[in-house]
Every structure is written in structure tokens, then in C-alpha cells.
Amino acid sequence: MQSTTAGEPHNIFVASDHTIAKDKVIALAREMNFESFNAGSIRAARRLETDTKSLFPQWRLPVLVALVILCIWLTYILCMYFIKYGGTSWEQLFLNMVNKALGPSVITMLAIVYMPSNLACIFQLAYATRERRFPTWLDRWMLSRKQLGLLTFALALCHSMFTIILVSPAYFSSWFHRAEIRVSTIHNQTRFVFHDNLMKGTGELAALLGVLTLFCMSILAITSIPAIGNLLNWREWRFIQSKLGTVTLLLAIGHVVTVGIPFWMPQTL
Incomplete structure (x- = not known):
């Protein structure tokens, strides 16, 4: 037992x-x-x-998968910013670079969480029956979705906290308008007038989509707890874990696309 x-x-x-x-x-x-x-x-x-x-036998494989995905994206980010582009200080490694790797890692983990259900449908169509067991690797993958989902939520939470710490025109220049400085001379005295850096529309949209994504992921994480999930009927639980999960994935993709728009189309923004 x-x-x-x-x-x-x-x-x-x-x-x-x-x-x-x-x-x-x-x-x-x-x-x-x-x-x-x-x-x-x-x-x-x-x-x-x-x-x-x-000790935590069901968490070993999901934790390993999460670490591998995070390391792959972190290696890619480091190669892009330190080798291809250059000019990045190693002092930004601990928060800024890790935060840049957390975003795509969350997207990848979300895709891994919801991909096995689609593969299961394909196998059922291929077998022409629902009674035949899935392959061992797919069965184990589906049984690990809860742990993978909670790890995805943990990575998203870290990404949100890192972003809150770093959000500023210095780190997220594409989110903010350029600062305007006006110099005026009155009675041989020079005055500097600084205008606040307000966020652009893309910056506010990216932040909004990020908040909505984290909110939806919080609901998914809470309802995955057995004590909470038992309070829901099957239809409610399925709606949250399936429909809301798909919405969460789409919101996360929208967040990433919005963040990348200034880099893909710099001439229009």
C-alpha cells in the first residue's frame, strides 16, 4: 500500500x-x-x-528530462550571446542568461506534457482498438505527465520571478521606448529634463500574456493535487487539464512570439 x-x-x-x-x-x-x-x-x-x-521514484525521469532541456537551451543561449553576438558580460550569466533559457524550456516542457495524448490517439487509430496497450515508452511517458507538468510550473515560476527582478530598459530594451533627454540653458545654467521610459505595446502585451500563462499554469498545478482534484467531477477535471492546458500552451507561445517580434521585425517597431 x-x-x-x-x-x-x-x-x-x-x-x-x-x-x-x-x-x-x-x-x-x-x-x-x-x-x-x-x-x-x-x-x-x-x-x-x-x-x-x-526516494521519489516517479520523479527521477521527469527531473532528468527537465534538467536536460534546461541545459540544452542554456547552452544554446550562451553560444548565441557569447560566441555569435559577443559583447555580453559574464556577470549576466546568473540571472539574465538563465532567464533567457527558462522561457523556451517552459515551452518545450509544455509540449512534452501534452504530446503523449496526441500520440496515444494516433496509436489507437493505428491499432483500430482502445483495448490494446500502448508501447512501454509511451505508457511511461503518459504516467510522468503530472510530474512533468509540476516541473514546468516550477520553471515558469522561476522565469516570472527572474523577469520581475530584471525588468528594466537596460535588460528589456525592446519592451520600452527610448529615453528622451532635453537640455535647456536658462541664465547660464544647464538643465536636464528626463522623460520616463514607458513600455511599448509589445512589451505590455508580452507581460500580459506571461501573467495569464502563469495564472493558468497555477490552476493546472493546483488541480493536479489529489486532495483538490477529488473535489472536481470527471468533466470538470478533464476540462481543466485538457482544454485549459491547451489554452495555457497557446498563451505561452503567444508570449514568446510577442517577445520575439521586435527582433524579427525591427524596422516596423
């Missing part, structure tokens, strides 16, 4: 080669208000026992 925190159901995984006996045990566990699941043949019993004693 897998123990859980207070307020959440206890999960029981049943593994056996005897189908009738396994079904009876699952039914008995459900009558006792336990969440019971068919774990397959008796060969899965050793893995189940190992998982209950190991």
Missing part, C-alpha cells in the same frame, strides 16, 4: 498472475474506500516494493 498525505486517498497496487483473484482483491480494496489499481503481472511486485522504499 502506498501511503499518502492527510486528506488524500490511499493507493493500493495489486499485481498477480491470477486474474480472478486480482479482481477480487481490487474490488475488496475499493469497498474499503481505497484507491486500488491493476499493476499487471506478478513480475511487477518487486518493482512496486522497490518504489515504496526508494
Whole structure:
């Protein structure tokens, strides 16, 4: 039996080669208000026992995937800004460069979260049945979507906090209008008048889409907690995790596109 925190159901995984006996045990566990699941043949019993004693077994692969994606994007950003463009100070490595890598990492992770459901539909169409099991790699991928989604939310939260710290014309020059300085001389005294750097329309739109994306991801993360998800019926939970998840992905893509517009079409902005 897998123990859980207070307020959440206890999960029981049943593994056996005897189908009738396994079904009876699952039914008995459900009558006792336990969440019971068919774990397959008796060969899965050793893995189940190992998982209950190991530390975060279901998080190892998702964490590894998140770290690999973040490292790939960070390497790309460093190559672009330090090798191709040049002129970037290493003092900006800890926040600015990492923040630039967090954005595309979140997009990639979101795509990884919602891609297996589409692949599952393709396999079902190819098999012409819903009863046939998916390939092992796809089955494991789908079982890791919750952990991948929570890690995506964590990366998005870090990206938001880093952006709040760094947001200024010095770091986000494409978001702000150029500062205007007027010099006037009165009675042989020079006066400097500075105009505030207001945000451009693209800057405000990018910030708005970023806030909406984080808000939607917060709802997805909260409803993925079993204690919260149990308060929703199946239709409500499916709507949030499926429809709202797709909206979140589109908002995130819109945020990235809006941020990139000044670099793609500098002559029009």
C-alpha cells in the first residue's frame, strides 16, 4: 500500500498472475474506500516494493528530462550571446542568461506534457482498438505527465520571478521606448529634463500574456493535487487539464512570439 498525505486517498497496487483473484482483491480494496489499481503481472511486485522504499521514484525521469532541456537551451543561449553576438558580460550569466533559457524550456516542457495524448490517439487509430496497450515508452511517458507538468510550473515560476527582478530598459530594451533627454540653458545654467521610459505595446502585451500563462499554469498545478482534484467531477477535471492546458500552451507561445517580434521585425517597431 502506498501511503499518502492527510486528506488524500490511499493507493493500493495489486499485481498477480491470477486474474480472478486480482479482481477480487481490487474490488475488496475499493469497498474499503481505497484507491486500488491493476499493476499487471506478478513480475511487477518487486518493482512496486522497490518504489515504496526508494526516494521519489516517479520523479527521477521527469527531473532528468527537465534538467536536460534546461541545459540544452542554456547552452544554446550562451553560444548565441557569447560566441555569435559577443559583447555580453559574464556577470549576466546568473540571472539574465538563465532567464533567457527558462522561457523556451517552459515551452518545450509544455509540449512534452501534452504530446503523449496526441500520440496515444494516433496509436489507437493505428491499432483500430482502445483495448490494446500502448508501447512501454509511451505508457511511461503518459504516467510522468503530472510530474512533468509540476516541473514546468516550477520553471515558469522561476522565469516570472527572474523577469520581475530584471525588468528594466537596460535588460528589456525592446519592451520600452527610448529615453528622451532635453537640455535647456536658462541664465547660464544647464538643465536636464528626463522623460520616463514607458513600455511599448509589445512589451505590455508580452507581460500580459506571461501573467495569464502563469495564472493558468497555477490552476493546472493546483488541480493536479489529489486532495483538490477529488473535489472536481470527471468533466470538470478533464476540462481543466485538457482544454485549459491547451489554452495555457497557446498563451505561452503567444508570449514568446510577442517577445520575439521586435527582433524579427525591427524596422516596423
